[in-house]
Amino acid sequence: MKATRRDALRLGLSGVACFCIEATVPRWILRSAQAMVDCLPPDRILIILQQAGGNDGLNMVIPRTDETYYDGRTRPSLQIPRGIEINLDGLNGFHPRLDKLAGWFQQGIVGIVQNVGYENPNFSHFTSTDYWEFGTIPGAPLPKQGWVARFYDNACAGAENVDALLAVVAGTSGGTPDALNGMTGYAPPTIDSPDAYDLEVSSDRALRLAAISALNSIPTLDPHIDFLQRSQNAVEVSTQDIAVAGEVPLLVEDGAYTSDSLGQGLKLASQIIRAGFGTRIFYVRQGGYDTHANQVNAADPANSGRHAVLMSNLNSSIDAFLREMELSGNLDRVLIMTFSEFGRRVAENGSAGTDHGAGNCLFVIGGQVRGGVYGGQPDLNSENLIRGNLRHRIDFRTVYARVIESWFETQALPIFGQLDYDTIILPQLPEIDFLNTASLVQSR
Amino acid sequence: MLIYLDNRLNKKGKPQENYAREIMELFSMGVGNYTEEDVREVARAFTGETINAQCADNWPYSYVFDAGKHDGNLKSVFGQVFNFEGEAEDTNYVIDLILDRISGATDISPAHATHPATALYMSWKILTWFVSESITIEAPAVRELAEFFHTNPVDGDGYHIRQTLRKLFKSQLFYRPEYRYTMYKHPADFVVMALRNLQLHENSYTGQARSFLQRMGMRVFSPPNVAGWNHGQAWVNSGYLLNRYNYANRLSSSAIATNEWVDDLIPARQRNHDAMIEFFRARLIQTELRPQEYAILNDFLSEIQNGGGSAQSKYRRKIRGLIHLMMALPQYQLK
Incomplete structure (x- = not known):
């Protein structure tokens, strides 16, 4: 059915006016036309759910x-008063505003x-975000492709029929x-x-759309023009699908x-999934986590202030999304992974906020997640901090590798390199066995 | 910055680092030229720099140095130990330290090591803003401009922005082929250039630039974070591009490009297809069109010509279509 609709679109584009460069339409248009x-x-x-700005994991x-x-x-x-956190497993408690997520935790699908x-x-927000997005750590040059682009290319090299x-x-x-990116x-x-x-x-719709399509399909060696043309192609092949999804x-x-x-x-994302499209990766953002000041409102630290909102x-x-996934029978198909570029300083500053920190927690949520707490407890004892910041125990690339x-x-090995895979990721992987989907690919 | 980066709340005993970090990372030297220890010490030096929230005439805040909240102990920044009495003296000293700090970034070529980090980083930012995003901080052009920026002969103190920009604007760099049409227009570029290229004016009934700018990714006067917008390729994705096309379509519709405006554009005797394409090429694109682009635009005009309708309505459809199509050219997204 999808292929039929896209074929109709292509017919609409090519059938109205016959442009001289028809034969040179780039391959990706043809690939995208088949779902x-x-x-x-x-x-x-x-x-992938980005908490941008540096989330205070210790108050989450x-x-x-x-x-x-x-x-x-x-x-x-800043401390959430004893007793109003939502007890999860004795050792850890959710922020009181995470009550619905606590329900999902009790159902065993939140890691x-x-x-x-x-x-x-x-x-630095920007440097640390780069490390997370590109899947690398200090000391190595930034790769040209992001971590998702790298594993996608590695898994799908030469694949035909990529979904729009x-x-x-x-x-x-x-x-x-x-x-x-990339x-x-x-x-x-x-x-x-x-x-x-x-x-x-506003007028001559078919003619103009066909011409815009053709103008953006001319083979080029200019990398800027090429990137613009590919992005135009993404417009062309996605608008009808998104209109369908928007009606769900x-x-x-x-x-x-x-x-x-x-x-x-x-x-x-829920609409696109429930419409039956072939999306494998969604990226969503929540900004506002850079809470240097007024992270909490002292009068009511649990319920007001920037972090509580x-x-x-x-x-x-997340609760709305999970409920729609459950109701539509998609809960086992989805995995939410949160991340933030860093955690925040263990001790608060003088303005009811926190400065940039290091070690942090993240969530993995979905029907196939083996719920629970992984990676041990954070150690707040000042002797074990590094200049006031939590030490990390799990490299974020180990989470990606999982x-x-x-x-x-x-395979994750080609994405992160033999040395780091062998010495850092492989030893940590057993500690974060949070997925029921059994088959662990043997990278070596 | 006292408000936006919270320095008004920075006080002795429990300093907060927001402004101290960003002034060094984003507004002067760039990462790699200071340590985390320096961030903490600069934050201490900035304590007590705050605002008076009492209402003044037109602006509710005024700058205040609150000596009671200033940390009076010794600080150590870049290895320099200091503590000055008096209003903003510590801050002034820190700013001088920053401006004179020699680049220590490990990822910069040795030739840079003799240059002040702020001069280098600011020169690089200026060059990537005005000339080309492809210029790296290691480029000789950056060193050359930084040298002038830091020690220009007109002003003994150096860091004279007007003189530096004057030197840049007279530079031959702008004529290098590799720097021409290699920058992506940002949304304000796109909207303002589109209006000016055609000498069109939105009015209060049709004004849509503001909402379209937002849909192209730019809420004007409201950058997404302390670093401002990401420029370059970040302005190009399907959602942003679609709104550029849609703005071009709105601009070409009768609400803005009125029938009278369209009719006055090209004299009736000269309304052949070549002249129409050339008219907009010269105004919108400036460089040459690729032969295939020219052929596609010509085919578009011929399709309208060969269809039904009066000569006048066909002419208007051609003009409106050309505006829409040429603003959807990949080349039109570049500057």
């Missing part, structure tokens, strides 16, 4: 038995990976994330909202998805 992905498992969808997952957290000196105005970071951490919606950046106006022959559609994602043509009805109450980029992104939006939107190998069933 198939045959290089990644069909029932595995990854949703509260170490509820840690004396330092409650000593009244470390976080006098928390603690102490995630990397050696010799960088405290293979990877989608949803709900965000932040542009294409570096993680997805996928061979593919530019991910980036969609703020399905409502505004349509080509407007909500299965949850109005307002369940928050109005921020995160809520709108997850809402669109962020937690509340995260809670509502996703690449156990979710997408493809």
